[in-house]
Amino acid sequence: MLETTKLELLSENTKQSAQLFENAKKVIPGGVTANIKYIAPHPIIMEKGKGSKLYDVDKNEYIDYLLCYGALILGHGYPSVFEAAMGQMKEAGTTIFGTPHRLETVMAEKLISLYPGIEMVRFTNSGLEATLLAIRTAMAYTGKQKLAKFEGHYHGGYDQVLLSVNPEVEQAGDAVIPNAVPESQGIPDYYVENTVILPFNDLASTEKILRARAHEISSIIMEPIQGGFIPADQEFITGLRALTEELGILLIFDEVKTGFRLSLGGAQKKYGIKPDLTALGKVLGGGFPVGAIGGKKEIMQISAPDRGRDILTAGAENKNKNDALFHSGTYNGHPTILASGLATIEVLEREGTMEALFFNTRSLRNQLEDVYKRYDIPMQTVGEGSIFNIILSKSRIKNYRDMGKADTTLRKKLDYELLKLGVYTKPLNRYSMSVVHTEEDITRTVEAHEKAIKIVQK
Numbered sequence: 384m385l386e387t388t389k390l391e392l393l394s395e396n397t398k399q400s401a402q403l404f405e406n407a408k409k410v411i412p413g414g415v416t417a418n419i420k421y422i423a424p425h426p427i428i429m430e431k432g433k434g435s436k437l438y439d440v441d442k443n444e445y446i447d448y449l450l451c452y453g454a455l456i457l458g459h460g461y462p463s464v465f466e467a468a469m470g471q472m473k474e475a476g477t478t479i480f481g482t483p484h485r486l487e488t489v490m491a492e493k494l495i496s497l498y499p500g501i502e503m504v505r506f507t508n509s510g511l512e513a514t515l516l517a518i519r520t521a522m523a524y525t526g527k528q529k530l531a532k533f534e535g536h537y538h539g540g541y542d543q544v545l546l547s548v549n550p551e552v553e554q555a556g557d558a559v560i561p562n563a564v565p566e567s568q569g570i571p572d573y574y575v576e577n578t579v580i581l582p583f584n585d586l587a588s589t590e591k592i593l594r595a596r597a598h599e600i601s602s603i604i605m606e607p608i609q610g611g612f613i614p615a616d617q618e619f620i621t622g623l624r625a626l627t628e629e630l631g632i633l634l635i636f637d638e639v640k641t642g643f644r645l646s647l648g649g650a651q652k653k654y655g656i657k658p659d660l661t662a663l664g665k666v667l668g669g670g671f672p673v674g675a676i677g678g679k680k681e682i683m684q685i686s687a688p689d690r691g692r693d694i695l696t697a698g699a700e701n702k703n704k705n706d707a708l709f710h711s712g713t714y715n716g717h718p719t720i721l722a723s724g725l726a727t728i729e730v731l732e733r734e735g736t737m738e739a740l741f742f743n744t745r746s747l748r749n750q751l752e753d754v755y756k757r758y759d760i761p762m763q764t765v766g767e768g769s770i771f772n773i774i775l776s777k778s779r780i781k782n783y784r785d786m787g788k789a790d791t792t793l794r795k796k797l798d799y800e801l802l803k804l805g806v807y808t809k810p811l812n813r814y815s816m817s818v819v820h821t822e823e824d825i826t827r828t829v830e831a832h833e834k835a836i837k838i839v840q841k
Contacts, residue, residue, distance in 0.1 A: 386388045386615065387446060388413075390402060390405060390425075391424040391425070392424070392425075393422075393425060393427065393803070394538070394802075394803045395413045395707060396441055396443055396803070397427060397439065397441055397443070398441060398626075399428070399439075399440040400425060400426070400427050400428040400440055400441060401424070401425045403428045403440060403722075404425040404426060404428065405425075407494060408490040408828055414426075415421050419452075419809070419841070422809060422810060425444075425729055427439050427445075427802065427807075428440045428534065429780070432447070432458075432459030432460060433459050433460055433636075434458045434459060434460070434819045435447060435458050435459075435817060435819045435820045435821065435824050435829070436459070437459070439806055440665075443805065444805055444829060445802075445805050445806065445807035445809075445819075446805060446806050446807065446824050446828055447459070447659070447807050448806065448807060448808040448814040448815060448816070448828075449807055449808045449809055449812060449815065450815045450816075450817055451670065452665065452812075452815070453611060453640055453644060453665050453666070453770060453813075453815040454541045454664075454665040454666060454668065454670060454729065455670055455708075455815075455817060455820065456643060456644065456666045456689070456731070456740075456769070456815075456817055457505065457536055457669070457727055457730055457813060457817060457819065458483070458817040458818065458819035458820070461594070461669075461727075461730070461732060461819070462745075463726045464563045464670065464723050464726045464730075466668045466724050467718050467722040467726035467728070468671075468722055468723045468726075470722070471486075471718055471719050471722035471723075472719055474620065475718060476682075478719060478767075479714065479717055479718060480718065481576065481713065483716075484716070484718050485720060486716075486718050486721040486725065487506065487716040487721065487834075489509060489721070489725065489757055490504070490506075490675075490721045490724060490725060491503070491504035491677075492659055492714075493725065494669075494675065494677055495677070495727060497647050497648045497649075497650060497652075497728075498638075498648050498651060498652070498661055498677060499648060499651055499652060499655075499657045499678070500636065500651050500656075500657040500658040500660075500661050500678060501661055501677030501678060501679050501681070501772060502674070502677070502678065502679055502680040502683065503677065503678065503679075503683035503684070504653045504675055504677045504683075504718040505675065505677075505683065505686060505710060505715070506673070506674065506675050506677050506715045506721075507673075507674035507675065507676065507712060507715055508537075508666055508672055508674060508712055508714050508715065509672050509674045510539065510637075510639030510662060510663070510664025510665060510674045510719075511538075511540065511541060511664075511674070512539075512562070512666055512674045513639065513662035513663060513674035513675055513676045513781055514538040514539050514544065514635070514637050514639070514662045514788070515539065515541060515543070516676050517602075517604065517637075517662050517676050517678075518543060518544075518601075518602065518604060518635070518662045518708055520531055520600035520676070520682060520685060520686065520708060520709065520710075521633040521635060521660060522601045522602070522679070523683075524682050524685055525601040525602070525631065525633060525710045526601075527598070527599055527600060527601035527631075528532070528599065528601065529577050529578070529579060529599045529600045529601060529653070529787065530533065530543065530544075530577065530578050530579070530595070530600070530601060530602060530603075530604065531578070531579040531580075531581055531592075531593070531596075531600050531602070531604075531632070532544060532546070532547070532578060532579075532580065532581065532603070532604050532605070533581045533582070533583040533603075533605050533606075533609070533785075534547045534555065534561045534580050534581065534582060534782070534783050534784075535547070535548065535549070535581070535583060535603075535609055535610065535613075535782060535783025535784075536548070536583065536605055536606045536609055536610075537606070537610065537636070538604055538606075538637050538639075540567075542569075542570045542571060542573055542574050543578070544578075544604065545565065545567055545570060545579045545582065546563045546564060546565055546570070546574065546575065546578050547561060547563055547566075548563045548566045548695030549566065549783075550562070550564035550566075551564070552784070554556065554788065555784075556580060558585075558665075558784055559582055559585060559588035559591075560579070560582075560588070560592065561576045561579065561580040561582060561658045563578050563579075563580045563599075564580075568757055570661055570786055577743045579592065579600060579720075581593075581603070581616040581818055582782065583605075583609055583613075583615070583781070583782040583783065584615060584616050584619050584781040584782050585619075585782070586618065586619045586622045586623065589626075590594045590622075590626055591629075592620045593626060593630055593632065594630070594686065595629065597630040597632060600630075600632050600635065601632070601633065602632060602633035602635050602659075602660075603623070603627060603632060603633075603634055603635065603638055604635040604662075604724075605623075605634075605635070605636065605637065606637050606640065606641070607620060607636055607637075607641060607649075607650035607651065607654060607656075608641050608645070608650055608767055608770075609768075609782065609783070610640075610774040611640035611641065611644075611766070611770045611772075611813050611815075612765050612766040612767075612771055612782065613765060613780055613782065613785075614694050614766075614767050615654070616781070618685070619638075619653065619725070620654050620656055621654075621656065624656050624657075624658075625658075630669070633659040633660060633663070633682070634658045634659050634730075635658060635660045635662065636649075636650065636651055636656075636658035636660070636661045636662070637650070637662045637664060637687070637717065638661055638662060638663055639662055639665055639674070640770070641665060641668070641768070641770075642663045642664070642665065642666055643727075643728070643731060643765050643767045644666065644768045644770050645768035645769075646737070646768065647731060647732065647737065648730075649661070649663075650807070651765070652765075653768075655812075658678070658680075659677035659678055659679055659682060660676060660677070660682065660799070661676065661677045661678060662674065662676055663675040663676075663677070666828060667724050668720050668724050668728065669720070669723030669726060669727040670723065671717070671719065671720040671723050671724075672720070673717075673720050673721075673724060673752040680747075685708045686707060686708040686709075687707055688707050690705075690707050696794055697801060706798075709819075710818070712824065722734055730818065731818075736818055739818070740769050740816060740817075741768060742793035743816060743822075743825065744766075744769045744770075744771065744816045745821075745824070746825060747814075747820075747825045747828060747829070748764040750825065750829045751764060751773065751828075751829060752764055754829055754832050754833050755769055755832075755836070758833075758836050758840070760775065760793070760836065761775060761776055761777045761790075762774065762775050762776075763776070763777065763780075765780050769815065769817075770813055770814065770815050770816070771813065771814055772813040772814065773794065774786075774788065774789045775789050775790040775791075775794050776788045776789040781829060791811060792831075793839065794811060795810050795811055796808035796810065797832070797836065799837035800834070800838050801831055801832065804831040804834055804835060805831065806825075806831045806832075
């Protein structure tokens, strides 16, 4: 029997998780393979997933709203996705070719048909890699070396963009001209000096910064829905698109979170905006690691290894105009992953699937808002499509700094009680819905929130 008497437990029902976490800390720094997987006093160690549910090593059941941070839009173990992955390996006789294969073209054609801003596609192994490649492509195409990003937006855990994601307000500076604040030790000063931080949903202030620095900014990378749940105002994003076109700055949409979750064509379809480059991930892989970058043909062609002197590089100041942009990766376009991704998209394209998903998401949001209202707790659900977050504030949330108005202390207390009651998402994280969440799941979730409120209000 496991010795757990000295362990700090999330609850009496998570003793095995606590012990396994202690064991993990002996061989893995902090006991987790990604910092976002950690929660105090210990993460819940999962053992199995099925449909809308997760099951931990202590045999507790949870309704899963984390869904691998939104990647599992079909839930856990969707039959046709499993069949596609297994069938691809069986038919091919191998897990991977290491050469071009048919599914690369099939998936590229599918993405081109769905996303307004995509005319050509390259695959990567994660959303992080997709955003990284998009930035390099923009710099190579424009010949300019600085990047602009918005305060509060996350694009992956690498030096170039790990700035001003969750900055302390004292360090962040003026709201209309934010400072570049590193999110980690080990980030070179070079990136701080060469990254321009912009205020999200503030077109006037953004325009002032861009007009002053357009000569040095290659591109703006942005989450059209910040953090997956704070939407850009239509006026803001329309104005930004017009401004970037005027100033010769490429606009990159990071749709890793929003791809397939706001519509089959992502946020760009919903907003009616064509970005110059798009980064995708998460849902695209059907639960496997994947990324893709897509964009305008004349921009994407810069990575073609056989491109000749006739390939356009309009606006480039690079003297080596005949050298292709280097992009490679052993596992890019992995056939098993693309088969799973195509199977996922096939389900989402079925008549009524997305409509039902959005209906259930709205139903959960409305019922949760009603519960909190009954208990006189200021609360709103913020989001679009099949993702949202619970914000304990009545103030309008337009950007990162507005989140400071929310009562995160109470929200965290509720989230911990919800974990004990079998509703899973990482505390303070957004909710992602799947096509397999049922009316019963929604009812149980709403009831769990009411129980959690009663517990914390005692």
